[in-house]
Amino acid sequence: MMIEKSVSSIELSSIVIDDKFWGNYMELIRNHVIPYQWEALNDRIDGAEKSYCMQNFRRAAGLEEGKFNGCVFQDSDLYKWLEAVAYSLEMHPDGKLEELADGAIDLMEKAQQPDGYLDTLYIIGGLDKKFTNLMDNHELYCMGHMIEAAVAYYNATEKDKLLNIAKRFVQCGMDNIGREEGKIKGYPGHEVLELALVKLYDVTKDGRYIDFAEYLIDQRGKTPLYFKEEIKKNGNNFVWKDSYTQFQYYQAGIPVREQKAAEGHAVRAVYLYAGMADVAAKTNDETLLAACEELWENIVKKQMYVTGGIGSTEYGEAFTFDYDLPNDTIYAETCASIGLIFFAKRMFEITKDARYVHVMERALYNGVISGMSLDGKRFFYVNPLEVDPEACEKDHNKKHVKPERQKWFGCACCPPNVARLLSSIGNYAYEQDCNRLYINLFIGGHIKTELEGSPVDLKVKTEYPWNGQVRITHNLSSSYELAIRIPDWCDDYSLTIGGKDVKYELEKGYAVIRKDFSAGECIVLDMSLPTKLIAANPRVREDIGKIAVQRGPVVYCLEQVDNGPLLQSLYLDSKAEFEVKFEKDLLGGLMF
């Protein structure tokens, strides 16, 4: 079998999101989260923990004296911010914002070393130690995020300064690390560089980036274990030596193709798997794709919460083992659900199978946006399914679980990650492949693209997820295949034009309409949204006797503020019927 990956996102500049539900979030990202994060990166927020991020860059650039501060991965906060800025600029040009970004990029350029090296931790702290702790010091992780920002910024602005900075840093990485003799036989302790290198290839078409990504993936977990050697050679501390996961915390205990279950730090894991899928597609590597499929199945069938949350334990922010899904000591980091979405997108693009997108939708509506308050000011890093406020305070095992969203952290991974995902949500909603347009997520908007040279221009209107009707109107006559995802929760739907059933075929979870669409023609997908009760696999100890309530893609949450105390003593009559009512002023939400 030849792995074919012809599916691709539509450029963000060709998509105008016009959606009540998502529009709010995107406005929030643009008007609040991105500016707020800039203030945070510059330590200008009263009462918030300091980031030190821009200060480190100034110090690395020699503009001021002083030591490095913050987390070892602090640089990546700027990169995630720049990536979110890029997506935002692509859809909403904003001269002032672009100027801020350009200034930051200039500062990066000043900090970059002659050999291309650019990590403020070591530039400030001592370059002699660079690349000596790939396991824990996140240089290659920062490199990955730098690339993602650079590619996005280049796509948005056509400016290549950041891209060139990133290319030089990657070159420096490739000069020092790789399969060739004399080079460090390492790979990142925190993955993301793998998928980033594929993005870099996509804009540069420089095959060395694919080679390097392939090396990083193949080398990972090979005997002798690089991290073990690094520990020995440099006397690095090995935090996980008493943990059963050992080097699988980093997904680096055995070769990736032999990894049958998702293990270790959840964000790292899904970032790796996404990169593996990317590399498999580029190199036509079937064993690597098979590994991705096996890991995917393991996650979604045995290690994922009903919310699309992953990572069952705070210890290592990690996967634990099959069917271990405690609701109260859960981790389910917002970033991990975002990473799962990255993985899902790539698996869909390779397989054109909606089952990956079903999970993407579940994670997006439940495991990701749960992470941010509706005013964009407070965040859940951990997204629990059961919270007892008293336990959060008094039970050491639950101290990571917060009953209310928190303010921005000093080293806050999740908010910028939410920002970059939501500002590029159009890339997840719509994709194209030859003569086919995929509608993966039901998000209102205006999409213009070309399919095999012919223009397609359509408008999507919907009040999803509260209402199951999606209206797709063509502004131009065009002949192509429209593939509309039918969600896995949907048992009852119709597809009509002008009230009449339209002909379609079901393919891998999509209703595919092959037709000459005429200008003005409106296709109406009407999904009924019954309230459903979902039970976990009985192997999940913690869910015996419990059910989740889901309507459309949304899993509902029962809160004490609405229902009084002792939530655990409430029970649902299995014969009871749900009543749905719309509360205009209550988060614009539908309550039952």
Added chain:
Amino acid sequence: MMIEKSVSSIELSSIVIDDKFWGNYMELIRNHVIPYQWEALNDRIDGAEKSYCMQNFRRAAGLEEGKFNGCVFQDSDLYKWLEAVAYSLEMHPDGKLEELADGAIDLMEKAQQPDGYLDTLYIIGGLDKKFTNLMDNHELYCMGHMIEAAVAYYNATEKDKLLNIAKRFVQCGMDNIGREEGKIKGYPGHEVLELALVKLYDVTKDGRYIDFAEYLIDQRGKTPLYFKEEIKKNGNNFVWKDSYTQFQYYQAGIPVREQKAAEGHAVRAVYLYAGMADVAAKTNDETLLAACEELWENIVKKQMYVTGGIGSTEYGEAFTFDYDLPNDTIYAETCASIGLIFFAKRMFEITKDARYVHVMERALYNGVISGMSLDGKRFFYVNPLEVDPEACEKDHNKKHVKPERQKWFGCACCPPNVARLLSSIGNYAYEQDCNRLYINLFIGGHIKTELEGSPVDLKVKTEYPWNGQVRITHNLSSSYELAIRIPDWCDDYSLTIGGKDVKYELEKGYAVIRKDFSAGECIVLDMSLPTKLIAANPRVREDIGKIAVQRGPVVYCLEQVDNGPLLQSLYLDSKAEFEVKFEKDLLGGLMF
């Protein structure tokens, strides 16, 4: 109200335990656990972690060179052993065992300093530091256990060498610590000395011991907090500074009379409460007794498992908060249930109320003997209600939970604690008060005592807990009140003599028979033992939809070895009837 404590145990030498269920355990303690522990204290067990206990004493005595090894409380292991030995000798004189014990006591005497000080940690490590870390270094804890051993050994053998060693050490403590000016205003970080001092008073009638115990209790938690001062003065590390419990880990955050809920390290807590009850009784301190009652109620109504286990979390081996009783991350240390039994015994002795003994019985049959295998070689320190073997290995929050009993630890608190409790079980089964004899636990045996000068001699025969019949035969004619506890689980019972109902009055949970008993007369208590389903208070989140199965005092455990995997998917039909069958070869147990 005057607190009257006239109830007292019957001397062990006057009790012969002759009971199928408990006899086995006691034989095990005598023939296996006590000799095994002696080997352990002497580091003569292959493959076991070293204790270093006797080595430390030899080094402290100047018989060999070298540093202190083991836990800071290692001395107490010898004392617990000596206490168990004493109880054993009292019932079963054994010249060889007594010789071993005498040798150890001689060694202690050699190690004791001219001022009476005797803690090997500081004798070896530097006496200039003695009494500078009362918070964590367990000197006063060791002193407490030394006293308990000394009193038991004196009672058993009438030899006073150990008692004198203990008195000298206490004198040294009182010379250095106390309310008088110039003395250290401290108290033990790990309680037990309080109740031990009352035992010391009971054999010496020296009121200064009660004064000292009273001081320790009154001073505890007073502002300025002694432990805070100690940290400041000596630069001691404060492990719990990030915990919400803070100094309440030691029950020392506020004065004991203001403590409304059991908090902190569970063993320390119940040892303290037992000591508080003792001091309240001796000093007629009603506010202190009221505090004990409030703490007792808090524990048994809100913080105790159905097994009599206490301590909901491994973090600090501690109580957490009301109704927080997770089954799988539980701690429920064997020692904590033993401590609860100590507390219960004292509260019964003061109040003569069976409700304390009901809890004692629950803890004894379920939270204590669960801690030791039937061959006495393996131990549970943690007694969980739900165990998933895979989780014990892979879930950091459950790594303290063991699916099978473990071998002896290097610093093993629980096994010697089980040994000293079970070797003195007669003291818990039978108590007396003026003209009344209490039968608190149904344990077969032969009891001889005097009530107000008149001899009482009776034999108890029973197959409890498997059978609900208890036969009490008088060997002598005697006129007294026989108070037989009617367990809280028992709804249906009869009390007969020669098949005829006997007249009794119910008083505080006891059937009290006031009668001239004639020699040969046999009173038969017949309790029906239905299998009962017990549900937790619905405030206990983790027990929603779950029930416990109890028959008599025994809470049953469902195991994978008998029932196959996926225990969580089994359910009980609420209308189903239980069938009880006796499996002779299976632990001598009754199965349903």
